[in-house]
Amino acid sequence: MRICHVRGYYDSASLPGWRSGREMVRAFPLISCLPVELARRGHEVTVLQHFHRREFFAEAGVRFEFLPPPFGPAHAGKFLGFFLRQYRFPYFQLATGILDRLETLRPQLIHYFGLTITPNLWLILRWAKKREVPVVAHYHGGSPARHWLARRVERDNLQHVSRVLFTTLEQAEDWQKAGLDVKKVRQALGNSSDFQPQDRAEARRCTGLEGAPIFVSAGRLHPIKDPLTMLHGFEKIAAARPQARLYLFYRTAELLEAMKNEVDAKPGLAERVKFCGEVSPSQMQAIFSSADFLLQASRREFVGCAILEAMACGAIPVVTDIPSFRVMTENGRYGILFPAGNSDALAAGVLGLSREAICRQSQAVREKFLRDLSFPALAGGVEEIYRELVPGEPAR
Numbered sequence: 001m002r003i004c005h006v007r008g009y010y011d012s013a014s015l016p017g018w019r020s021g022r023e024m025v026r027a028f029p030l031i032s033c034l035p036v037e038l039a040r041r042g043h044e045v046t047v048l049q050h051f052h053r054r055e056f057f058a059e060a061g062v063r064f065e066f067l068p069p070p071f072g073p074a075h076a077g078k079f080l081g082f083f084l085r086q087y088r089f090p091y092f093q094l095a096t097g098i099l100d101r102l103e104t105l106r107p108q109l110i111h112y113f114g115l116t117i118t119p120n121l122w123l124i125l126r127w128a129k130k131r132e133v134p135v136v137a138h139y140h141g142g143s144p145a146r147h148w149l150a151r152r153v154e155r156d157n158l159q160h161v162s163r164v165l166f167t168t169l170e171q172a173e174d175w176q177k178a179g180l181d182v183k184k185v186r187q188a189l190g191n192s193s194d195f196q197p198q199d200r201a202e203a204r205r206c207t208g209l210e211g212a213p214i215f216v217s218a219g220r221l222h223p224i225k226d227p228l229t230m231l232h233g234f235e236k237i238a239a240a241r242p243q244a245r246l247y248l249f250y251r252t253a254e255l256l257e258a259m260k261n262e263v264d265a266k267p268g269l270a271e272r273v274k275f276c277g278e279v280s281p282s283q284m285q286a287i288f289s290s291a292d293f294l295l296q297a298s299r300r301e302f303v304g305c306a307i308l309e310a311m312a313c314g315a316i317p318v319v320t321d322i323p324s325f326r327v328m329t330e331n332g333r334y335g336i337l338f339p340a341g342n343s344d345a346l347a348a349g350v351l352g353l354s355r356e357a358i359c360r361q362s363q364a365v366r367e368k369f370l371r372d373l374s375f376p377a378l379a380g381g382v383e384e385i386y387r388e389l390v391p392g393e394p395a396r
Contacts, residue, residue: 001390002044003034004107008120010050019370020039021055027281029194031376035062037379046105050095050120050138067097095120099127100191108390109383110135115175116142118154125131125160125302126284134162134389139171140190141302144178146306155179162260164387165190165382167303169325175286179384180222186385190303195285195312199367203289211272213358216315218306220252224342225296226320227255230283231273233263233318233338233346234295241352246295255278262388288313292358293350296320299340304328308373311335314366316358333360334368 008258025032035045039061051066058064069250098120102110112124115137128135137157143146158164158180165188166172172185194303203211215234221227227248234246256275288294296319303324307317311328316334319325329335336349353361356394371377 001034001109001385001386002107003038003046004102004105005045005047005109006102006112006124007031007047007049007108008097008098009114009117009122010052010093020053020337021049021064024051024066024106025059030191032062032064033192033194033375034061034379034382037375038383041245041271041379041383043383044190046101048098048101048108050093050098064103067095067101069093069097071097072107083173088276092119094123096123099123102127106131106134109133109386110155111138111386112136113138113140115139115225116145118145118150118157121157121161125157128394129173131252132185135160136163136165136385136389137161138165138188138190139167139175139302144174152179163385165385168327170323171302188310188381188385189373189378191308192303192373192378193308193312193369195288195309196377197313198286200289200314203286204370206286207283207290209245209247209287209290212241212243213289214290214309215244215293215295215318216247216285216287216291217246217295218249218298218310219298221248221250221255221259222252222270224257224299226299227259228262229341229343229346230295230297233350234273234296235266235269236343236347237350238269239346240266242272244272247276247287247291248274248275249279251278253388276373285313288315291315292362293318294393295346296325297340297346301325308369311365311369311373314362314363316361318346328373330368330372333363342357 031047039045042153046063046065049066052068054068055066110124110133112121112135121137121218125135145154158178162392163186164187165183169187169189176182217230219225219375226280240245263273290311294307294315294317296306298320298321301324307328308319317329319337320334320340321337329337336346338349
C-alpha cells in the first residue's frame, strides 16, 4: 500500500533550534517510528512534514520530505488566523507545497496528524476527494472550533474524512457533537515511545538517583498538570517511607515557586524532593529506567507521552483516573489510578504495594507496553484501519 503521513503544522517560534528535519525526527519519534514499522510490514510510506526549510532524506525504508510554505500562502494564513481571532498563526499556514507532492506521489491512503489543523486538513480533503483517496485523521489534542467560520470548515472536514483516530472513545464525544459520524471513529493511541529499559542499577549509577523507592515526575509545572496534588501525595508517602525520593523534571515552571514554598514549609521534605529542571530527551531513558514510579496528576491529557516513556522502561505509572490514562494502564491493572486532585488516594495506592509487588508490577508494566502500547503494536492497529479503506491489500 502506498501511504503518505502528512503533518500540516510547524511552529518555528515555539519549537526553535531545529536546523534540520533530522533533528525534528529525533525529537518526535512518532514522526519516524510509526512509518518505519509500517514499512517493515511491506508498505511504501512517505512522510510529508510542514517545515521552515526544504529537506529530503530516506531512512529505514521511509522517505521523509520537509516542505516550507510558499511566501503567499504563509502570509495568507497569518491573515486568516488574525481574522478568526486565533493567534497561533502556524495553525493557518497553508501547506500548498504538500499538495504538490501528493499530486506526484499519488498515495492510496493519507494519514493526517492533527484534527485541529483545520485549513490544511481542508486542503488535503479537497485534493483527496477529487482523486477518491481515503484520509485518516489522527487526533492530537484540542477542541472543536468556536468561531462560526472555523466551525463551518471543521464540519465540512468531519463529513469528508474517512476515519478519525482517538486514544479513547470519550475524546470523540465533543467531535461527534460537532458533526463527526460515530461510524468513522476508531481507537488508536496518539503516540508511543522508542525508549528501551536499561539495567536499573547501572541506570542509577549513571543518573545519580537514589531512594527507596524512587519517584520521578516529568512534565510542565502547570496548573493543568496539578503538580501540587502530586507533591502532597508524595509527602504522605514519605511520612511512611522516609527513604523515598521524588525527582522533578520539567520544561516550564509556572508553579515552581508555589511548590518550593510548600517543600520549604514542611520539615524534612526538602531533603526528599529534588527540583531538577529540564534535561535533554536522551537523558530521560536512563532517568525512567532508574525510577520505581512515575507520578503525574494531570487533570486532562490526550495521550501522555511521559507515561508511555516511563512504562517502556518499567516505571510504574501513578496517574489520575482520566480516560487516556485508563486506556494505557488498562483501568489501573498496570499502574495506580487515583481521582484527580486526591492526594490521599495517590498515597494509599503506592503504600499498598510491597517491595516484592513493586518488582512484579514493574515487569508487568513493561510487558504491557510491548504488547499493546509500543510502535509495533500501534502500527498493527492502524494497518487494520487502513485495510478497511483500501480493500484488496494483502496482509503482511
